Amino acid sequence: MIDAITRSHLRLVLLVTVLFLTACATRQEPSRAPVELPAEYTRTGHLAVSDTWWKAFDDRQLDRLVERALDDNLSLRASYQRLRQARAVADRQGAALFPSLDATAGAERQETDNTETDTFSAGLSASYEVDLWGRVQSVSEAESFRASASLADYQAAAVSLSGEIANTWFQLVEQRAQLALAESQLETNNKVLTVIESRFAMGQNSSADVLRQRQLVSASRERLSNIEGEAGVLQHQLAVLLGQSPGQGNLPEDDTLPALPPLPETGVPAELVQRRPDLQQAWRVVQAADRDLAAAISNRFPRFSIEASIRSQANDAGDLFDNWLSTLAGNLVVPLVDGGERRAEVRRSGAVLEELIQEYGQAVIVAVREVEDALAREQQQRRRLQSLNDQGRLADTTYRQLRNQYLNGTVSYIEVLTALKDKQDLQRTILNTRQQLLTTRVALYRALAGSIESAKTPENNEV
Template sequence: MSFSADFRFAARAALLSTLLALGACAVQPEPPPAPVAPPEAFSRDGERPAPQRWWTAFDDDSLNTLVDQALGANLDLRVAYERLRQARAVRDRQEAGLFPSVEANAGARRRDDGDTETDLFSAGLAAEYELDLWGRVGSRADAEALRARAGLADYRAAALSLAAEVSNTWFQLLTQRTQRQLARAQLDTNQDVLSLIRARFAIGESASADVLRQRQLVAASREQLLNVEARIEVLEHQLAVLLGVPPGAVTLPGDGTLPALPPLPATGLPAELVRRRPDLLGAWYQLQAADADLAAAVAERFPRLTLSASLTSESEDSADLFDDWLSTLAGNLVLPLVDGGQRRAEARRFRSLREQRVYEYGQAALVAFQEVEDALVQERQQQRRMDSLREQVELADTAYRQLRIQYVNGAVGYLEVLSALQDRQELRRTLITARQELLAFRVALYRALAGGFPVTEEDENA
């Protein structure tokens, strides 16, 4: 090799090394700032971690069946699954750019030479491959792979929300069924009191206004029962839709009762929560995808080198078509020179999008910490409220019994008995609702703490 040839080779190698070094710097932007620092610990903690399928902690076979059915048939969850499949298809399409593309072609044409016509047959193969010098193709593939992982996290978050919604709806239905039993019992009690007042009115020991007031209370009790019946039907319809069937097309479990509150689960460390919750994982993958998008946008400003190769054969006789081949090998270098600042602006857009994802991830982490603390506070306060309600119910029962005895003996008026009776009945209804609210706070805690449990149609190739 001559001196001039050696010099040209060395110059080309030096230029290529320099471009590679610049490209490596360009496609590795500075790491994004870390999300907000998590607190050291949550305000309360239990002894055992919540099970992955957390609703089983309520020890309610009917609830377990309903959640399993919803996870397999809910249409909103199926929509989320199809979004996941779309994201995976986009990932696979983008990753195809990492490999050469090969196409086969075949043709036939007739050539007119003036006096004669000749049939020509052709066949060939063509291949093309872009050398990913600056990581543009790889960064785009990485971005779509990360978005597919975010899609899986979103799917798991949707399943988690669905399980919580089914649990809450089931507990509300059980509550209203209990309220219906109570409303029937209270209606019977109010009718008994009405009979007592009518008997006293008949002998002149009660006023007609007392009878009217008690009749009004009986009518209100009937209205209360009608309202409860309507709420039961609405909740049954809601539960049917969550199960993926039309209202009235599913046989729900029998009456049942509200389950007892399970022991408080171990809340763990807030830093572990960030790595476990599917919505936070999804936000993290979106952040990483934005970082890969930025790398690809920066790489767009550097040259592209594409290699192409082809094999062709042409013959007048199809039997001799593959006897002679013509091969070509070419390289194509494209260097963007003037684009009016389009690529630079696109890089700025992706840099801003990456910063947006950083803030979204930090905000999602803050909300996750808040949800856990809110559920813990609400559950603790609700337990205290229920203790107060139970005490009030006992006092109201005692007061009503004593006032009724005094009323029969003529020591107090009917209005005092009526007020005590209404307070007693309202407190009992409130206590039942408070039990359901306590379970709802526990569901919120499980939802805030739980990770993305596997779902029936889920596969792990994201």
């Protein structure tokens, strides 16, 4: 008889051990992204990329705008509230790891025809699920990873916002510079028109020359109107990014584009994975899915919970705590038949995990591509800007020579007009290319940037 009991106990211990090891086997760190990263980028500089990367442009107005946006942008504030929600959910789920304790108190009066009976009660009750297979711990860890993902998402939104501010500001500054250039070109074209009209009055020009120059003056006025309209739209966009209504942005006045900073140090692609908040967000989501899978597997095993209570009841409040009734109970719930529901949930959770791993891998290689694209575009735009500057100098020299020859009567006006148009077109193109070069550098900084730490960053505030 004793041997039979001993064998039964051994079988029970063996079963529990197997189940425990099976549960532990679910708590594996998910594999990293299924991609192979290159050893280095095609180009690199020497200056380290700061989290406050926009300060590399040495533009005080831009610095102020970014700081205002990080404080007041409404979309970023909404992202901050989503982070608070995620952390609250994580705290709520983490509470399941600890026992719950409730206090009760009551008073009751029963009246009959001749008597009144008072009953007073008080007590404490506690309950706790023994996390044998790590299910509760896995669910808690999943929510903690999601909270970390929300923090990374908030930081990625801050990086994106700072990039939008920089791009919009540079576009606005370029439009203001284009406006100043258009006004100068209009003034030049009006002066040339005066000369043409004077020569026409003296019979030295045809009426067609006057009409062509008047057309150029009219086109210059139209360009001024278009630039003013585009500048107004950009001001509205910038005001909204600052969390203000259009027309109330109180934007600084500046029409000079900053110089392009030296090329930053790009580091190696493996560092990018650890630095970029959007990649960290994607990885935290993968880790949360891994914990969800562990919880789904553990959910197939038995659950054991303990409940305890202590209670006192009396007809007089003074006697309430004289007599106590205590109970202690253990509950074991063993899943037997569920039609394959739990097994299907395990398969679903596993497929979700694999999907997120693949998406994470895609995000990693896209991030590397963004750095390489920015490097390639900047190199191409540098060459283009150098070529445009050379063309601009040649166009200016050509125009001056043709203008002198025209005044001496050796060339026709149409050649002067063509040279003037070429020169002015190149001036506008050079300004636009300088802005595009700055925008490309912003893209490079955003591709390399880490998290932005500021007074508003949740790590520096009580959430």
